Amino acid sequence: MKLLSFIPVLVVGVLLLYAAKDFPEWGSPDAPASKSPVSSHFIANTGVDTEVPNMVTAVLADYRGFDTMFETVVVFIAGMAVLAILKNSGRKKLVKREFEVDAEPDLIVTNTVRLLVPVIQIFAFYVLAHGHVSPGGGFQGGVLMGASFILVALSWDLETALIRFPLNWTTILGGLGIFLYAGIGLLSMFLGGEFLDYSELANIFPVSREMARYHAMLGVEIGVGLTVTAIMFSLYANLSTEGRLQRGL
Amino acid sequence: MGLALFNTFILLLLVVAALLALRVKDLLTASVVFAVYSFLMCLLWAEMGAVDVAFTEATVGAGISTVVLIATIFNLKRKSSD
Numbered sequence: 001m002k003l004l005s006f007i008p009v010l011v012v013g014v015l016l017l018y019a020a021k022d023f024p025e026w027g028s029p030d031a032p033a034s035k036s037p038v039s040s041h042f043i044a045n046t047g048v049d050t051e052v053p054n055m056v057t058a059v060l061a062d063y064r065g066f067d068t069m070f071e072t073v074v075v076f077i078a079g080m081a082v083l084a085i086l087k088n089s090g091r092k093k094l095v096k097r098e099f100e101v102d103a104e105p106d107l108i109v110t111n112t113v114r115l116l117v118p119v120i121q122i123f124a125f126y127v128l129a130h131g132h133v134s135p136g137g138g139f140q141g142g143v144l145m146g147a148s149f150i151l152v153a154l155s156w157d158l159e160t161a162l163i164r165f166p167l168n169w170t171t172i173l174g175g176l177g178i179f180l181y182a183g184i185g186l187l188s189m190f191l192g193g194e195f196l197d198y199s200e201l202a203n204i205f206p207v208s209r210e211m212a213r214y215h216a217m218l219g220v221e222i223g224v225g226l227t228v229t230a231i232m233f234s235l236y237a238n239l240s241t242e243g244r245l246q247r248g249l
Numbered sequence: 250m251g252l253a254l255f256n257t258f259i260l261l262l263l264v265v266a267a268l269l270a271l272r273v274k275d276l277l278t279a280s281v282v283f284a285v286y287s288f289l290m291c292l293l294w295a296e297m298g299a300v301d302v303a304f305t306e307a308t309v310g311a312g313i314s315t316v317v318l319i320a321t322i323f324n325l326k327r328k329s330s331d
Binding site for chain 1: 317
């Protein structure tokens with residue numbers, strides 16, 4: 001059976017290698033991606049339209065904002081699905097596994113984490129807020145923020161982390177993030193534009209149409225960051241304890 | 250020349266990491282090797298100039314997904330059955 005499945009793998013592999021011959025050179029200006037009018041439009045107009053130096057963020061949060069909004073919804077749904085499956089399932093009783101030991105949180109580890117976590121969180125805020133100018137944005141900032149709480153859970157125990165980030169916040173924060181994103185979109189729709197056409201926000205805020213898009217992108221990224229932070233932590237907390245929320249990893 | 254050498258080295262390591270992640274019987278080792286794979290990918294993205302993608306790969310691929318995999322393995326048997 002293994003040999004039989006190896007044959008299609010080999011055939012597909014050879015075909016892929018054969019097709020790779022037709023790829024354009026790395027970074028070649030003649031590549032179809034660089035030649036298409038879409039990318040040259042973004043390169044030429046991002047700075048003019050939105051005043052955002054980082055084109056990737058501008059495409060992600062503005063030109064392609066609808067896609068990013070539902071990416072955030074997908075993250076939210078994934079978290080809710082894990083919660084729904086694990087919440088009332090499995091062995092409720094704590095079964096001690098043979099490799100588990102009762103140990104106090106290690107002094108060196110906890111004190112190192114005590115120093116690290118604030119730095120990680122400040123860096124997360126920086127990545128989130130500076131996403132227009134430098135690489136970064138809502139997803140990365142949110143993941144970093146969630147990781148800082150996971151680090152607390154790993155070095156002390158899950159209960160300590162849950163005091164700092166109660167799990168019933170995650171549903172609220174996750175929903176709030178999407179609400180913020182869709183709210184900015186809807187607000188610009190009510191102001192006369194299309195859904196997620198941030199430039200209409202210039203009607204109510206004292207900024208130019210370009211800067212309205214610039215700042216609305218920040219708002220949208222904050223929404224994404226909130227959802228991702230909450231869902232990443234709830235994923236970890238539920239998966240490591242099978243939904244019992246005590247004594248995990 | 251130096252860049253081509255770097256790319257070849259990273260790509261070779263990628264193949265080794267991918268094969269190792271499939272072959273290893275211990276799931277914990279496999280997920281750590283998988284994190285190595287993600288980090289090598291991250292280096293490759295950064296070298297190509299896609300810094301945003303590299304950042305996402307480093308945080309999500311090498312960071313969170315490894316933690317989530319390990320958290321899941323904690324509740325399963327560590328040995329792979331195939």
